[in-house]
Structure formats: structure tokens, C-alpha cells
Amino acid sequence: MSVRPIAFVGARLVDPQSGYDGPGALVTEKGRIGEMIRGEGAPDLADDFRIVDCGGALLCPGIVDLRVKTGEPGAEPKETLESAARAAAAGGVTTIVVQPDTDPVIDDPSVVDFILRRARDIGLVHVYPAGAATKGLGGRAMAEIGLMREAGCVYVTDADRPIVDSRLMRRLLAYAGGLGVLVAHRPADPWLMDGASATEGEFAARLGLPAAPAAAEAIMLERDIALVALTGASLLVDQVSAAGALESLARAKAGGLPILATASINHLSFNELDIGDYRTFCKLIPPLRAEEDRLALVEALASGLVDIVVSAHAPAPPEEKRLPFEEAAPGSVGLETLLAALLTLHHERQVPLGRLIAAVTLAPALAIGLEAGKLARGAPADLVLADIETPRIVDAAALTSRSRNSAFDGRRLQGAVRMTLVDGRVVHEAA
Amino acid sequence: MENTAPGVRIHEAPRPIFPFPSRHFLSITDLDPPSAKALLDLAEGFVSLNRERAKKLDLLKGRTLINLFFEPSTRTQSSFELAGKRLGADVVNMSPRASSVTKGETLIDTAATLNAMQPDILVIRHEASGAASLLSQKVTCSVVNAGDGRHEHPSQAMLDALSMRRAFGRVDGLTVAICGDILHSRVARSNVALLTMLGARVRLVGPPTLMPVGVERWGLEVRHDLEEGVAGADVVMMLRLQTERMQGTFVPSSREYFHLWGLDRAKLAGASPRVRVMHPGPMNRGVEIDSDVADDPEISLIQDQVEMGVAVRMAILASLAARLDNR
Numbered sequence: 167m168s169v170r171p172i173a174f175v176g177a178r179l180v181d182p183q184s185g186y187d188g189p190g191a192l193v194t195e196k197g198r199i200g201e202m203i204r205g206e207g208a209p210d211l212a213d214d215f216r217i218v219d220c221g222g223a224l225l226c227p228g229i230v231d232l233r234v235k236t237g238e239p240g241a242e243p244k245e246t247l248e249s250a251a252r253a254a255a256a257g258g259v260t261t262i263v264v265q266p267d268t269d270p271v272i273d274d275p276s277v278v279d280f281i282l283r284r285a286r287d288i289g290l291v292h293v294y295p296a297g298a299a300t301k302g303l304g305g306r307a308m309a310e311i312g313l314m315r316e317a318g319c320v321y322v323t324d325a326d327r328p329i330v331d332s333r334l335m336r337r338l339l340a341y342a343g344g345l346g347v348l349v350a351h352r353p354a355d356p357w358l359m360d361g362a363s364a365t366e367g368e369f370a371a372r373l374g375l376p377a378a379p380a381a382a383e384a385i386m387l388e389r390d391i392a393l394v395a396l397t398g399a400s401l402l403v404d405q406v407s408a409a410g411a412l413e414s415l416a417r418a419k420a421g422g423l424p425i426l427a428t429a430s431i432n433h434l435s436f437n438e439l440d441i442g443d444y445r446t447f448c449k450l451i452p453p454l455r456a457e458e459d460r461l462a463l464v465e466a467l468a469s470g471l472v473d474i475v476v477s478a479h480a481p482a483p484p485e486e487k488r489l490p491f492e493e494a495a496p497g498s499v500g501l502e503t504l505l506a507a508l509l510t511l512h513h514e515r516q517v518p519l520g521r522l523i524a525a526v527t528l529a530p531a532l533a534i535g536l537e538a539g540k541l542a543r544g545a546p547a548d549l550v551l552a553d554i555e556t557p558r559i560v561d562a563a564a565l566t567s568r569s570r571n572s573a574f575d576g577r578r579l580q581g582a583v584r585m586t587l588v589d590g591r592v593v594h595e596a597a
Numbered sequence: 598m599e600n601t602a603p604g605v606r607i608h609e610a611p612r613p614i615f616p617f618p619s620r621h622f623l624s625i626t627d628l629d630p631p632s633a634k635a636l637l638d639l640a641e642g643f644v645s646l647n648r649e650r651a652k653k654l655d656l657l658k659g660r661t662l663i664n665l666f667f668e669p670s671t672r673t674q675s676s677f678e679l680a681g682k683r684l685g686a687d688v689v690n691m692s693p694r695a696s697s698v699t700k701g702e703t704l705i706d707t708a709a710t711l712n713a714m715q716p717d718i719l720v721i722r723h724e725a726s727g728a729a730s731l732l733s734q735k736v737t738c739s740v741v742n743a744g745d746g747r748h749e750h751p752s753q754a755m756l757d758a759l760s761m762r763r764a765f766g767r768v769d770g771l772t773v774a775i776c777g778d779i780l781h782s783r784v785a786r787s788n789v790a791l792l793t794m795l796g797a798r799v800r801l802v803g804p805p806t807l808m809p810v811g812v813e814r815w816g817l818e819v820r821h822d823l824e825e826g827v828a829g830a831d832v833v834m835m836l837r838l839q840t841e842r843m844q845g846t847f848v849p850s851s852r853e854y855f856h857l858w859g860l861d862r863a864k865l866a867g868a869s870p871r872v873r874v875m876h877p878g879p880m881n882r883g884v885e886i887d888s889d890v891a892d893d894p895e896i897s898l899i900q901d902q903v904e905m906g907v908a909v910r911m912a913i914l915a916s917l918a919a920r921l922d923n924r
Contacts, residue, residue: 361844368811374726374748374783376844377810444727488705488735490725492746 169591170216171195173209174551177220182227182524183540192225194547197589202543220551223584226523227539228260228548229505230530232296232321232350232428233404233476235497237568239280240269245481245568247281250501251290253567255594257502258550258583259477260291261531261538266298267325273298273309275317282318290593291586292548294320294534299338299349305329311342320534323350323404326451326496328386330356336393343399348533350428352404353386353411354452363492365453369438375491380408380455387411391418394425402533403427405478407452409462416471426533427471429463430478431507432498432573436460440573446487446494447562447573450478467525468517474533475525477504481569498573502565507574509554509581519554547590556582610654611642613912616920621733621740622913624749625790633755633794636912640759643908647683656915657686660717664690665707666743667723672878672903673743673753677720680910684918686717704728705735712736717921718914721745726783739917747781747842753877754787756909758795760901761832764873769796772869774820774827776802777836777858777885780809781843784877785836789815802826803836803858806847823858828867834875835860835886851884861887865896873898 172194179190179202191203193215201209211217231254237244245253247264254262264281266272272281272295285293297319298309311322322342329335329351342349362378364370370377387403391414394401406415406427418425432450437457441448448454455463466472480497487494500507508522531539538548562575586594614635619627628636646652662681666674674690681688693707704723711719718739721729726746733740744750762768773792779785779801792799793816800818801808802825812819820826827833838854848854865872874890875898882888891897 357845366810368814371809371811372786374746374786376747379810443730488731490704490723490728490731490746492725492727 170214171200171590172587172592173211173215173217174220174225175208175217176222177225177551178222179204179541180224180226180520180523181541182520182528183542185520187520192541194587194590197547197591199541199543199545199547202541218551218585224552224554226550227527227541228550228586228588229258229526230261230536230538231259231477231479231501231504231526232263232474232530232534233265233430234262234479234501235265235267235481237481238268238284239277243568244483247284247293248288248290249566249568250479251285251288251293253499253501253565254291255586255588256566256583258505258552258586259501260548260550260586260588261294261536262291262501263294263296263320263534265325266296266323267303271298271302272296272319273301273303275310275313278314278317278319291588294318296320296350297322299324299329300334303327305331305334308334308338308341311347312345315345315347321348321350321402326352328352328354328356332389332393335390336397339393339399339401340397343397348400348402350402350404351390352452353383353390353406355382355385358382358385363449363453364441365438365455367438367456369441373441373444378453380459381410383408383452384410384414387414391423391425394418394423398424400424400426405430405433405452405476406472407433407455407459407463409459412462412466412471419471426473428474428476429467429472430476431500431504432478433460434463434467434475434511435507436573441491444491446489446491447498447571447575449491449494449496450498450573451496464511464515464517468521470521473525473529475508475522477501481567482571483569487571497571499565499567499569499571502567503560503572503574503579505550505552505583506558506579506581509552510579512554513580547587549587550583551585552581552583554581556580558582611639611646612656613639613916613919617913617916620920622751622917623729623733623740623742625751625754625787625794627751628791628794630794633791636755636909636916637759637762639915640755640905640908640912643911644905647904647908652683653685654683655685657681657684657918660686660918661715662686662688662718662720662914663711663716664688665711665719665721666690666692667704667721668744670722670743672906673722676903676906677743677910679907680914683907684911684914686914704732708732708735712738718917739921741913741917744783747783747786749787750783751787751791752906752910752913753784754791755913756902756905757788757834757875757877758791759905759909760875760898761873763901763905764898765831768792771797771831772800772829773797773832773834774800774802774830775834775836776823776826776860778807778838779803779812779836780807781839782836788834789817800826800830804848823860824864824867827865830868830872832873832875833860833865833868836877837879837881838884855884859883859885859887860890862889865890872896875899875902877902
């Protein structure tokens with residue numbers, strides 16, 4: 167780990183805050199961004215600088231990933247905070263927000279404190295906890311949101327579990343909103359989703375998989391939108407995935423409601439056909455949708471209707487994945503493939519690079535009140551240097567994460583992380 | 598020696614003309630039309646053999662067949678067992694108790710254990726769709742799918758096709774109405790694939806709640822009224838209402854179900870005059886089928902289906918073994 171200041175020269179700087187995308191140089195200074203030169207000029211350097219000649223590679227703010235699961239505390243063989251932090255560093259992710267569905271649940275300030283202490287000891291990337299919205303994720307009573315906020319949680323969510331009780335959801339939005347705490351909720355009608363492991367349609371019917379209609383998402387989202395209108399509080403829509411839900415979202419945003427939405431990189435990259443012959447790495451929450459849904463989601467990301475992209479990193483060991491599809495655990499690891507998958511979207515679908523970078527840096531940082539996510543003098547030197555053209559085939563067995571359940575296993579991606587910096591320190595550098 | 602079917606001499610035991618098209622039999626999609634027809638021809642030979650006193654052959658001599666049934670089954674398991682024994686294989690039946698927590702682990706762990714015992718063919722039934730395919734990726738022997746969740750039950754479709762072919766002389770051009778709980782039925786999925794491949798016209802009949810979503814894109818006729826659905830049909834195949842796979846309510850009651858979708862003589866009136874009725878068993882009498890119809894030897898093929906089951910499974914096992922020989 168280096169604390170020596172670094173000068174990146176000959177980079178392609180992409181700064182989501184100013185919208186700048188062009189050649190330039192950047193130097194780090196005491197963990198922050200120092201001098202920045204746009205264009206061809208070179209910075210005036212003292213001898214102790216390490217000079218990195220970027221050769222036109224992308225230099226942008228480090229990724230802020232709002233949805234990461236680890237197994238710590240409670241299921242460390244899956245993933246520890248340390249292994250997740252290493253995976254994050256390898257993927258150019260400089261801030262992770264861990265989900266509260268651990269054992270014990272993060273529904274209490276002492277568990278928030280535990281996560282923050284462990285993160286400090288590991289000292290690789292920034293780790294923040296999301297607190298549970300309801301006690302024990304039980305969906306019955308509010309958790310101690312105010313105390314958890316003071317302990318350092320950055321938003322509240324019940325992770326994969328829908329908050330069914332509409333009265334509770336209303337009060338949660340109002341109460342958390344009053345404290346300035348963002349509530350995240352994944353919209354899914356629990357009755358339609360009951361027992362389902364795929365999206366209803368011809369493909370799931372042929373495979374004989376129990377399935378739920380994509381409309382389960384829009385149904386719950388419409389309720390949440392109505393509650394936002396009622397309370398005036400902000401909502402983070404967690405992992406929108408269906409075209410119908412995007413229409414609801416568009417109407418709500420057009421009406422000026424304070425709603426932000428995330429999409430997972432998995433739903434931007436895969437459709438239900440990727441399940442193929444019951445590939446359990448592609449069993450996800452929400453289940454993979456039809457290709458029309460995926461295209462609508464990519465379009466929504468390009469237009470800004472979807473604000474934020476998350477990895478939805480969800481480690482699961484072989485004993486939870488080497489099972490018949492219906493019985494397998496959902497989820498895919500994603501920290502190490504997030505940036506490459508986004509760059510692949512850029513190459514394939516011509517989504518502007520600046521827009522993609524903003525969705526994983528500035529937008530999530532603003533959503534939870536971090537000063538990261540921008541290339542500006544004085545901002546934290548959380549940076550990623552990446553080759554955007556380099557092709558690679560993902561080999562799950564070679565991942566840093568403790569669990570290798572990657573939906574991207576065997577996929578061809580374009581883009582590779584060369585170097586990751588957190589507060590000016592190199593936390594990952596490709597050999 | 599008792600009545601030998603004409604043209605079949607006992608010393609010319611049936612043998613597979615060509616090996617099975619793939620290492621495993623997981624789905625009807627493992628077959629192409631010529632191999633499906635060759636399998637049915639071979640099975641015809643075994644039907645005659647099975648009516649002899651000396652039924653035993655040595656096509657599978659020295660081979661080990663393991664029946665691995667996670668879901669209870671009487672007829673399919675005994676059918677595979679008899680088929681294996683009549684071909685001279687050593688047959689072992691296993692029924693691991695599937696507890697709700699450990700059933701998946703049991704599948705893979707049991708598979709690894711059994712594989713180490715060097716079986717030649719594993720026959721599996723499991724309550725999860727895709728279980729047979731998963732197993733086939735973890736073992737070195739041939740795997741036969743004897744029913745995986747609501748996905749496929751390919752040997753059942755083969756025996757149904759054989760029963761039809763013997764009753765009508767052909768499958769091509771028959772109108773087959775598959776009626777009842779299509780949604781939860783692996784028998785329906787395999788039959789749709791095979792019968793369409795063999796040139797039959799397939800109709801699906803049942804309440805909308807028991808139809809798979811997207812069924813209208815399968816290229817079949819779909820009817821929600823039973824009398825309309827069986828009109829002009831040569832074959833009416835009734836399916837069991839699979840209450841054990843149901844989450845929530847799909848029909849209000851079994852008496853309402855019988856009233857609207859249960860097959861009795863009156864509802865059968867509009868079918869073809871030579872109509873034959875089939876059921877994969879076990880039957881819920883008085884729910885999807887009236888005993889009066891099920892037990893009428895003039896129209897019911899239900900007992901024939903059981904007989905054809907053994908012959909078809911012998912043909913499948915013999916063809917898979919022929920492929921093993923060619924490795």
C-alpha cells in the first residue's frame with residue numbers, strides 16, 4: 167500500500183459532476199485529489215511523485231456500490247467483509263454499502279458499529295452498512311432508524327424482503343424521511359411471488375419452473391409511489407427490472423416525486439434465456455426478465471430514468487447453488503465484474519460512457535450523502551484506472567470473492583481494471 | 598409355449614437397430630423423429646416378448662441399473678425395475694427420504710456416492726424441475742429422467758405414443774386432447790413435444806388457472822371447455838389434478854372441477870366414434886375421470902398404457918446400453 171502521491175498522466179478523464187470526458191492529468195495529494203489538468207498539459211511535479219502513464223486509459227471516480235451482501239456477521243464461509251473488500255478493490259469499487267440481512271440482522275446501532283469497526287481494521291475500501299428498515303427484517307415494526315443513523319448507517323432497507331404492510335411502509339417513509347434517512351424498497355407483490363423462481367412466460371413454462379408475472383413488480387411499485395406522494399418522503403426503488411415498472415417510475419418522476427431507482431448490472435446484462443439448462447448462477451432476485459424488459463432497462467439507464475446501477479453482489483457457496491433450480495439460493499457475485507459489464511454495455515449499446523460512470527459514482531454518492539463520485543480538487547482520491555477496450559472471458563474460479571457464483575462466468579466482457587485507489591492509497595493494481 | 602404373436606419368433610429377440618441419440622434421456626428433445634420411431638418399433642418387439650412365458654433377455658447382462666426415486670412412485674419405479682430385470686441387468690431401488698431442508702444436498706451427495714459404485718444407468722425421479730439434468734452433469738453413467746418436477750417425463754410420453762400407435766395403427770394425424778391440470782404436468786409437456794414431433798394434432802383443455810402462461814404460443818389449440826375440447830378427438834388424455842404441487846387455490850372445489858372438467862360418458866359424446874381414453878395414473882376417480890369411462894375396456898387404454906410402459910422402458914434401456922457399448 168502506497169501513500170506516495172501519484173500523478174496520472176495521459177489519462178482519459180471522465181468526471182460525472184462537470185460532465186468532462188477528455189484527455190488530462192490528475193495528481194493525488196494527502197488522500198485527496200490535487201491538481202487536475204484538462205487537455206494536453208503536464209503537471210509540475212516534485213521528485214517523490216509516482217508517475218503513472220495511463221496511455222489513454224479511463225480515469226474516473228471509484229465506484230460506489232449501494233447493494234452488496236457479505237456473509238459477515240453470521241455466514242463467513244460465504245464471504246467476509248475482508249474478502250468482499252478485496253473483491254471490491256479488484257473491481258474498481260471504492261465504497262460498498264452492505265445489506266442488513268446478516269445474522270444477527272443489522273437492526274441495532276451495535277451491529278452498525280461492529281461493521282464500521284471491522285471495515286476500519288481491514289482498511290481497504292470504504293464500507294458502510296445499510297440498516298434494517300424493520301426489526302429483525304420482520305416487516306412488523308420499525309427498527310431504531312435514528313440510533314442506527316447516528317451510529318453510521320447510510321440508508322435503511324429490508325433487503326430482499328418486501329414490506330407488505332402498507333401502513334407500516336407509510337409510517338416508515340414518513341419517519342425516516344423526517345430524520346433525513348433514505349428508505350430503499352424492492353417492489354414485489356409477495357403473493358404473486360410466492361414460491362416463484364423465474365419470470366412467468368413461455369420459457370419458464372417449458373422448463374416447468376414455478377414462476378411469477380413481471381407485473382408483481384409494478385403492482386408493489388404503484389403502492390410505494392402512492393405512499394411517497396402521501397408522505398412526501400424520498401424512496402430508493404431497489405432493483406427495478408420490468409418494463410411495466412419502468413412506466414410507473416417514469417410517471418412518478420414526471421410528477422416530481424422524490425424517487426430514485428437502481429438497476430442491477432445482472433438485469434442490464436442478462437435475460438431469462440440465460441438460465442438455459444437450469445443454470446443456478448442465473449437464479450436471481452428479482453428473477454431475470456424477458457429481453458424486452460432488459461432493453462427497456464438499458465434504455466432507462468441511458469435516459470436517466472434509472473439513476474443508479476448496483477452490483478447486487480450476493481455470494482452463495484456451492485452447496486447452496488449446486489441444487490435443482492427451484493431449491494438453489496438466489497444471487498450472483500458481482501463486485502469484480504461490475505465495471506467491465508458496464509463498459510461492455512457501452513460498447514454494445516452505445517450508452518454514453520459518462521452516463522454509465524455517473525450511475526455508479528456520483529449518483530449513488532449523492533443518494534447517501536457522500537462527497538465521493540467526482541474528479542475535483544479536494545474531493546477524496548477514490549479513483550479507478552481502467553482499460554476500456556481490453557477483452558476478457560470471465561473465469562469465476564479466478565475471482566477474489568470467497569464465493570464464485572458469478573452469472574458472468576464464461577461471459578465475454580470488454581474492459582479491465584488496472585488500478586484502484588482509496589483515499590490516495592493503491593488498494594489494487596493489476597499485475 | 599403360449600400364443601406367440603404372429604411373425605414374432607422367440608429366438609429372434611428384439612435388439613436396438615441403432616444406439617440412443619444421446620448419452621442421457623432427459624427430455625423428448627433428446628430424440629429426433631427417426632430415433633423416436635425406432636424406439637417405438639423396438640418397444641413393439643418387447644411387447645410381444647413380455648407376453649411370453651420366458652421374458653428374460655441378456656441385452657443388459659452385467660449392467661447395473663439404479664432406480665433413484667426421490668418422489669414416491671409405484672408404477673414408474675416397478676416398470677423400470679421390471680424392464681431392467683427382463684433385460685438381464687442388476688437392479689437396485691433407492692428411495693431417499695426427501696426432507697425439505699436437505700433434499701438438494703441429498704441429490705448431489707447421493708449422486709456422487711452412487712456414481713462411485715459404477716452403475717451403468719441411473720433412473721431418477723425428483724420433485725424439482727431440472728433435477729435429472731443437474732444429476733447428469735455430475736455422474737459418468739447414463740441418466741434417465743423418470744419425472745422431474747413439472748418439467749418432463751419422457752418415458753411416459755413414449756409409452757403413451759406406443760399405446761396410441763397400437764390402438765390406431767399410427768400417431769400421425771390423430772387428434773389428441775390433453776385435459777386437466779396442464780400447468781403442473783410433466784406428462785403434458787413431454788407429450789406435447791413427442792406427439793407434435795410424430796405428427797399428431799394436440800389440443801390442451803382445462804381451466805385457465807391450470808394452463809401454463811404463454812401456452813398460446815406453443816402452436817397448439819387451447820380450449821377451456823371440456824366438451825368443446827374433446828369434440829372430434831381420437832384420443833382424450835386425462836391428467837391428474839396435482840394438488841401436491843399447488844400453491845394456493847387453482848379451482849374452487851373437486852366437485853366443481855368434476856362438474857366442469859371431469860370426464861364422463863356424456864361429455865365424451867362429441868368425440869370421435871372410435872375415441873380412446875388415456876390417463877397416466879394414478880387416477881383421482883370422481884375428480885378428473887368417472888369410473889364408468891375409466892373402466893370401460895371398449896374405450897379405455899389405461900391398462901394398455903401400463904403394459905406398454907414396461908416395453909418402452911426396455912427399449913430405452915436397451916438403446917442406451919447399446920450406446921454404452923459403442924463408447
